Amino acid sequence: MLVLMLRVVDRSRSILKVSGGVRCIRNVRLSRKSTQMLSRTSLASRSNDGSNLCTQNQRAFSGDGLGLQSQFNQHAARGAKPLIKQAKICGSSKMVLVGWDDGTVSRYPFVWLRANCRCNTCWHHDAYGRISLMEDLDIDIEPTGVKVSTQGSEIEIHWPDNHLSPFEASLLKDVTFKEDVRKKNIRLWGSELLDELPTHQFDEIMSDDTKLLNFLEDLRDVGLTLMKGVPTETGNVEKIAERISYIKRVNNGYVLTLKSKANPSNIADTGFKLGLHTDFSHHYHTAGITALHCIQQSTIGGESMFADGFKTALQLKEENPAAFQILCDFHCDFIQKNKHKTEFYTKCAWPTFSFDRHGNLAEVHYDHTSRDIRLRMPVEKVYQYFKAIKTYDDLIHRPENTVNFRMQPGDMVMVNNIRILHGRKAFQVTEGAERHFEIAFLDWDGVYSRIRCLREKLGMPFHEY
Ligand SMILES: [Zn+2]
Known part of the structure; x- marks a missing residue:
């Protein structure tokens, strides 16, 4: 029944949970109705709130600590696509923690994830702009679940209003939340x-x-x-x-x-x-x-x-x-x-x-x-x-x-x-x-x-x- 409701479009992919398994379907996008139905199939990784859990998660994710930037650079240098190993909700910090295959951890605030949802109802892929309105954004929204695709190339965030937000790993990896990191290689001369x-x-x-x-x-x-x-x-x-x-x-x-x-x-x-x-x-x-x-x-x-x-x-x-x-x-x-x-x-x-x-x-x-x-x-x-x-x-x-x-x-x-x-x-x-x-x-x-x-x-x- 779910499959019948899929609408084929020309880009991106969505994760479909079928019979307890998850498979990645390319070139398929979910209609709003099917998205809502899918999101009702509950996801397991909802964490309990509590500050120590977030700390534990971070520690667990951090692996070998903070020699991470160099690993990221190596990753980028060899042109490998970033892959997600784990994703957890951290209620105390109101962020989703994403653990990468290079050992690094990234944090994404709940409100940022919802405001930047790349689903078809929130984002216009051809016009490259938001359809969702600020007036509809609940800045205190908290996700009900987060799931990593089997290949680690994407996560999907589930929300209490049955909304589902897919995020590609490459997009998330590109977001650093660092203060202005743009480097200028200006060469002064005489x-x-x-x-x-x-x-x-x-x-x-x-x-x-x-x-x-x-x-x-x-x-x-x-x-x-x-x-x-x-x-x-x-x-x-x-x-x-x-x-x-x-x-x-x-x-x-x-x-x-x-x-x-x-x-x-x-x-x-x-x-x-x-x-x-x-x-x-x-x-x-x-x-x-x-x-x-x-x-x-x-x-x-x-x-x-x-x-x-x-x-x-x-x-x-x-x-x-x-x-x-x-x-x-x-x-x-x-x-x-x-x-x-x-x-x-x-x-x-x-x-x-x-x-x-x-x-x-x-x-x-x-x-x-x-x-x-x-x-x-x-x-x-x-x-x-x-x-x-x-x-x-x-x-x-x-x-x-x-x-x-x-x-x-x-x-x-x-x-x-x-x-x-x-x-x-x-x-x-x-x-x-x-x-x-x-x-x-x-x-x-x-x-x-x-x-x-x-x-x-x-x-x-x-x-x-
Ligand atoms: Zn959306």
């Missing part, structure tokens, strides 16, 4: 990077997922990458941006043409030197990545310059803590205004250095060109503010802190625009052979998304960031 600049080939990135992943992870960790072999025609910065994720639209459009013009709407459209800066500090949602494609280089000048905003910020903190503090504290307005084409007037205030909730440097916003004339600070402090900026500007332009090279036609550079400063030396405007670059911007959301998708596709872990 002029020495020139000899080991991460360099990639356009056609390989366009056609090979592993090459694309390597490129994006270099961009994430180093913040500056060079791509060679990009066709020297317009439209390629758009192609690469779409291969990664999407172009971020800015005031002037999706792709900006950088040429010296008779009537420039931006200082970048002249032959003047551009000091080291970040782009779009006048935006709340500052572009995460700037991509520059060299189609035609100037005959004289126009060398590109780069500096690591994080490394130089830390250096400033070391050398001149007072200046560093001023640049952390003061929120400077940046503006951009255009009266030539599309009318816009963007403005935003940023400190030079901002930090994440752990106190680590998160963003650098530095641009002399677009700093507003209005400074919202006591007039007596203006001199000290400029002194701090000048100190930092001297520091970032030191030879040991800058990477300078002349981009060739067919080169594309991508920089982390909230960390790396970029600029260019003045160039001679030559009629008939104008320096011609295309520029586009991307968001880190799109880049991180592509990294996660690629890592998932290539069978690599990605939960650490």
Whole structure:
């Protein structure tokens, strides 16, 4: 009778208890009614409440104690699927304890298990989101039973309202409840990077997922990458941006043409030197990545310059803590205004250095060109503010802190625009052979998304960031 009520769907599996035995049925999902019927077949592993039981369980589960992290790493390293050996309810801690085949124990709060139920009535597998509502969640709910599938690849939790929650072992193993464990492998650099600049080939990135992943992870960790072999025609910065994720639209459009013009709407459209800066500090949602494609280089000048905003910020903190503090504290307005084409007037205030909730440097916003004339600070402090900026500007332009090279036609550079400063030396405007670059911007959301998708596709872990 139970079998008749099974509804075949295209993913996941459920555990079916038949005649006292448990077997795992693939590609089968239970309807709500059959789930309720199944859950009435009581499960044996309901523990009695009591704190000492939980302690005993943990001790029993813990096995060889806490050399567990290394075992987990070995497990992950060899790519083995995690298997569940035991699962128990601990009433005193209001958690389900799961013992793994690698000797480790994980704990999952009752309310978390119910709120994250992956059954068809609680979770939409195609839309990847919860159907269950917070208003229906009983935060004090306690399970009536927990059962491990014979293969150890899944547990099912039974609830007093006859609801049944299946959880795959791989999903549970991926949940750590640790405080932010995402590791950043940021590599700080100075002029020495020139000899080991991460360099990639356009056609390989366009056609090979592993090459694309390597490129994006270099961009994430180093913040500056060079791509060679990009066709020297317009439209390629758009192609690469779409291969990664999407172009971020800015005031002037999706792709900006950088040429010296008779009537420039931006200082970048002249032959003047551009000091080291970040782009779009006048935006709340500052572009995460700037991509520059060299189609035609100037005959004289126009060398590109780069500096690591994080490394130089830390250096400033070391050398001149007072200046560093001023640049952390003061929120400077940046503006951009255009009266030539599309009318816009963007403005935003940023400190030079901002930090994440752990106190680590998160963003650098530095641009002399677009700093507003209005400074919202006591007039007596203006001199000290400029002194701090000048100190930092001297520091970032030191030879040991800058990477300078002349981009060739067919080169594309991508920089982390909230960390790396970029600029260019003045160039001679030559009629008939104008320096011609295309520029586009991307968001880190799109880049991180592509990294996660690629890592998932290539069978690599990605939960650490
Ligand atoms: Zn459910």
